[in-house]
Amino acid sequence: MVFRPLLPLEAPSPAHICPLDQACSYLDQAARELKLNAGIIQILSNPTKVITVSVPIKRDNGEVQVLAGHRVQHSDILGPYKGGVRHHPAVTLREVSALAMLMTWKCALMGIPYGGAKGGIAINPKLYSVGELERITRRYTSELIKDIGPCVDIPAPDMGTSAREMAWMMDTYSIYEGHAVPGVVTGKPLSIGGSLGREMATGMGTMIIIREALADWGKSFNGTRIAIQGFGNVGGAAALLMHAAGAKIVAISTGAGGVFADNGLDIPALKAYADINGRSVVGFPEAKPISNAELLTLPCDVLVPAALENQINEDNVHQIQANIIAEAANGPVTLNASEVLEARGVTVLPDILTNAGGVVVSYLEWVQGLSYLFWDEERVNQEMEQLMVNAYRQVINESQERRISLRLAAYTLGVGRVAQALSDRGLYP
Numbered sequence: 001m002v003f004r005p006l007l008p009l010e011a012p013s014p015a016h017i018c019p020l021d022q023a024c025s026y027l028d029q030a031a032r033e034l035k036l037n038a039g040i041i042q043i044l045s046n047p048t049k050v051i052t053v054s055v056p057i058k059r060d061n062g063e064v065q066v067l068a069g070h071r072v073q074h075s076d077i078l079g080p081y082k083g084g085v086r087h088h089p090a091v092t093l094r095e096v097s098a099l100a101m102l103m104t105w106k107c108a109l110m111g112i113p114y115g116g117a118k119g120g121i122a123i124n125p126k127l128y129s130v131g132e133l134e135r136i137t138r139r140y141t142s143e144l145i146k147d148i149g150p151c152v153d154i155p156a157p158d159m160g161t162s163a164r165e166m167a168w169m170m171d172t173y174s175i176y177e178g179h180a181v182p183g184v185v186t187g188k189p190l191s192i193g194g195s196l197g198r199e200m201a202t203g204m205g206t207m208i209i210i211r212e213a214l215a216d217w218g219k220s221f222n223g224t225r226i227a228i229q230g231f232g233n234v235g236g237a238a239a240l241l242m243h244a245a246g247a248k249i250v251a252i253s254t255g256a257g258g259v260f261a262d263n264g265l266d267i268p269a270l271k272a273y274a275d276i277n278g279r280s281v282v283g284f285p286e287a288k289p290i291s292n293a294e295l296l297t298l299p300c301d302v303l304v305p306a307a308l309e310n311q312i313n314e315d316n317v318h319q320i321q322a323n324i325i326a327e328a329a330n331g332p333v334t335l336n337a338s339e340v341l342e343a344r345g346v347t348v349l350p351d352i353l354t355n356a357g358g359v360v361v362s363y364l365e366w367v368q369g370l371s372y373l374f375w376d377e378e379r380v381n382q383e384m385e386q387l388m389v390n391a392y393r394q395v396i397n398e399s400q401e402r403r404i405s406l407r408l409a410a411y412t413l414g415v416g417r418v419a420q421a422l423s424d425r426g427l428y429p
Contacts, residue, residue, distance in 0.1 A: 018094065018098075019094065019095050019098035019099070019309060019330075019331055020094040020095070020097050020098040020101075022098070022331060022334065022335055023097075023098040023099075023101045023102055024045060024101075025335050026102075026105075026335070026407070026411050027041070027044060027045060027101070027105075027411070027415060028041075029408055029411065030408065030411035030412045030414075030415040030416070031044075031415065033402065033404065033408060033412050034412055034415065034416050034419065036415075036419055040419050040422060040423070043422060043427075044075070044415065044418065044419065044422070047072050047073060047074045047075075047097055047100060047101070048073050048074065048075060048076060048115075049072070049073040049147070050070075050072050050073075050093070050097070051070065051071040051072070051073070051144065051147055052068060052069070052070050052093065053068075053069045053070075053071075053140070053143035053144065054066055054067075054068065054069075054143070055067040055068065055069045055121060055136060055139050055140050055143065056139065057132065057135045057136050057139055058135065059132060060129050060131060060132060067121050067122070067123060067136065068121070068122065069119070069120070069121045069140045069143065069144075070091065070092075070093050070096050070119055070120055070121075071085075071096075071117065071118075071119035071144055071147060071148075071153070072093070072096045072097045072099075072100040072117060072118055072119070073100065073115070073116075073117045073147070073153055074097075074100035074101045074103065074104045074115060074116040074117060074118075075101075075104045075115040075116055075418060076115040077115060077418050077421045077422050077425065078104075078107065078108060078113055078114060078115055078417070078418060078421055079107075079112075079113035079114045079115060080113075080114060080115065080149075080150070080151055080152055080153060080154055081100075081114070081115050081116065081117035081152065081153035081154070082103060082107060082114035082115065082116065082117060082153070082154050082156070082359060082362065082363075083099065083100055083103045083116055083117035083118040083119065083153075083155070083156065083158075084099075084118060084119070084120075084155065084156045084157060084158025084159075084161070085118075085119045085120055085140075085155045085156070085157070085158055085161055085165065085169070086118075086119070086120035086121075086158035086159040086160050086161060087120065087121055087123050087124075087125045087133070087136075087159070087160030087161055087165075088120065088122070088123075088124070088125075088159045088160045089122055089123065089124045090122070091120035091121060091122040091123075092122070095120075096118040096119060096120055097118075098331075099116075099118040099330060100116045100117050100118040101116060102116065102330065102331075102351070102352055103115075103116030103117060103118060103359070104116030104414070104418060105352050105410075105411060105414030105415055105418070106352040106353075106356050106359060106414065107359060107363075107414075108413070108414040108415070108417040108418050109352055109353060109356070109391055109394075109395075109410055109413050109414035109417075110356050110359065110360055110363075110387055110388075110391050111387065111390070111391065112359070112360065112363045112387070113363075114154075114359070114363065117153050117155075118158075119144075119155060120158070120159075121136065121140060123136070123160075124160075125160045125161075133165070134168055137161075137165045137168045137169060137172075138168055138169075138171075138172045141168070141169045141172040141173060142172055142176070145172075145173065145176050148173065148184060149173070149181075149184055150181060150183030150184050150366070150369070150370065154183070154184065154185060154186060154362070154366060155169060155184075155185050155186075156185060156186045156187045156358070156359075156362050157187040162187075163187055163188055163189045163194060164189075166185040166186070166187045166188045166189075166194075167188055167189055167192060169184070169185050170182065170184055170185050170188055170192060170193075173185075180192075182369040183366055183369040183370050186198070186361075186362035186363075186365040186366055186369075187362060187365070188365075193365075193368070193369045193374075194365060195361060195364055195365035195368055195374070195375075195380055196374075196375070196376065196377035196380050197361055197364075197377045197380035197381050197384065198358075198361050198362070198365060199233065199237070200237045200241070201357040201358045201360065201361035201362075201384065202233065202234045202237070202328070202355050202357045202358035203233065203234050203235070203236065203237020203238035203239075203240070203241060203328075203357070204237060204238075204241055204357050204381065204384070205354070205355065205356055205357015205358065205360065205384065205388050206234065206237075206238040206304065206306070206326060206328045206354055206355060206357065207237075207238050207241040207242050207245070208357070208385055208388045208389065208392075209326060209349055209353060209354045209388060209392055210226075210238075210242070210302055210304070210324070210326050210349070210354075211245070212389060212392045212393075213324055213326070213347060213349055213392075214301075214302075214324070216396070217323075217324075219301075220245075220246070221242055221245040221246045221247040222245075222246035222247075223246065223247075223248060224242075224246075224247045224248065224301045224302060225247075225248050225250050225299075225300040225301045225302070226242060226247050226248065226249050226250065226300060226301065226302045226303075226304060227249075227250055227251040227252075227295050227296075227298045227300045227302075227303050227304070227322070228249065228251070228252050228253075228304040228306055228328075229253050229258075229292060229295055229296060229303075229304065229305045229306060229307045229311060229329075229332075230253070230254070230304075230305070230306030230307035230328070230329065231252050231253070231254050231270075231271075231274060231279070231281055231306075232254075232279070232306070232307075234306045234328050234329070234355065234358075235252070235304065235306030235307070235328060236271060236274075238304060238306065238328060239252060239267050239270075239271075240267055240268065240271065243264075243265075243267035243268075247302075248263070248264035249264055249265050249267055250262060250264055250265065250298065250300060251265075251290055251295045251298055251300075252265060252267075252270060252281050252295075253281070253290065253291070253292045253295045253307075254274070254279060254280055254281055254282075254307075255292075255307075256280045256281075256282050257280075257281075257282045257289060257290070257291055257292070258281060258282075258289070258290045258291065258292060258294075258295050259281050259282070259284045259287035259288065259289060259290060260287060260288045260289075260290040260294075260295070260298070261286065261287045261288070265284075265287060266286075270284055270287075292307075292311075293316070296311060296312060296316060296319075296320065297316060297319040297320060297321060298321065298322075299321040299322075300321065300322050300323075301322065301323050301324065302322060302323070302324045302325075302326060303320070303322035303324070303325045303326070304325075304326045304328050305325070305326075305327060305328065305329050305332035305333070306328035306329050306332075307329050307332070308329060308332070309329065309330055309331035309332055310331065310332070310334055311329070311332045311333070312325070312332060312333040312334065312337050312341075313333075313334045313336075313337050314334065314336055314337060314340075317336075317337040317340045317341060318340070320341065320346070322346065323346060323347065324346070324347045324349065325341065325346060325347070325348045325349065326349040326354050327348065327349060327350055327351035327354050327355065328351075328354055328355050329351065329355070330351050330355065331351060332351070333348060338405075338407060342405045342407075347406065348405070348406060348407060349406060350395075350406055350407040350410045350411075352410050352411070352414060353391060353392065353395055353406075353410050356388065356391065357384060357388060360383075360384045360387050360388065361380060361384050364380055364383055364384065394413060395409045395410050395413065396409075398410075398412060398413055
């Protein structure tokens with residue numbers, strides 16, 4: 001029997017694959033493998049709390065605009081809710097509900113004491129001034145003031161937000177509390193309690209998981225051909241780290257298009273070029289132009305989709321030529337496409353494992369903030385690497401013992417831990 005969340009009515013996602021349907025499908029598969037009872041599945045299928053607030057702001061021209069802000073808190077069975085806040089035109093209640101659910105399994109898989117949450121406002125931040133964005137972020141925070149906190153729900157940066165927005169959120173919450181509360185958000189500037197290593201965390205986590213997978217194939221980064229879709233905080237950091245480790249990054253793309261060099265791109269030079277060209281890599285000298293669609297089908301050892309969801313789907317899955325796909329983005333490979341790839345022997349490193357470096361270092365930042373004792377970057381990276389490698393090994397062992405895919409193994413571990421905790425805690429009242 002398939003369970004679906006009892007969410008408020010909303011038009012289905014216009015995307016090729018509805019992210020909430022896909023998230024529920026992963027839960028269904030894991031539940032069947034774990035033989036969970038129907039009551040447990042019903043609880044895990046539904047978020048604990050769904051919050052939609054009005055966010056009225058005054059534009060710079062004096063016009064008043066009312067925006068809708070969402071925060072979905074999926075589960076706090078293992079600990080406080082944790083998840084990003086995104087400013088993006090495609091934000092919907094169904095999307096953030098799916099991402100909140102996936103964050104629950106990700107935190108459980110990594111062995112950190114968090115539940116999953118996600119929030120956002122459906123705006124294009126490029127169309128708002130810095131002052132307008134600050135007013136939007138602060139009003140959104142104030143509307144959620146009773147629903148967030150260092151022991152309740154800890155937001156973090158996501159698409160369209162950064163350390164700047166987290167500073168505004170922390171300050172707004174702290175004003176309401178009457179004293180500084182650094183633990184209310186993570187991904188903050190270092191000056192107000194942020195953690196060293198946070199900026200590179202998701203990219204570094206991606207690099208670590210790929211490194212471990214290559215080692216299982218008897219390979220290293222040296223000479224490995226890698227194509228990366230996305231050159232932002234995740235794809236850019238992963239590219240720099242893998243290039244430094246000896247990998248041959250043959251292609252990089254952003255939303256505007258990409259570049260290809262058969263002998264490998266000079267990643268530091270490409271990063272400098274993108275920084276002065278609005279984050280675009282188009283036109284980079286000594287490289288050939290390539291589209292996002294073409295990048296995905298290049299012959300390479302490792303393909304890293306680090307941009308948007310549903311990039312590898314039923315339409316292009318049969319053209320994929322990579323041996324390893326590392327899901328640095330959330331849901332870049334659809335469920336059906338993933339099954340096709342696995343049947344062909346392609347290793348798909350699932351997103352809740354591959355891109356978990358960000359939430360791991362967010363957890364480490366939270367720990368530092370609560371203790372008011374801050375670590376150097378070397379210790380942060382060591383702690384993060386240990387958690388990432390341990391989780392990878394557990395997924396490999398689970399996959400081999402149950403004879404299931406890496407994706408299903410990651411979900412059985414994550415879902416199973418939450419289900420066990422729910423059973424141990426019992427149902428109140």
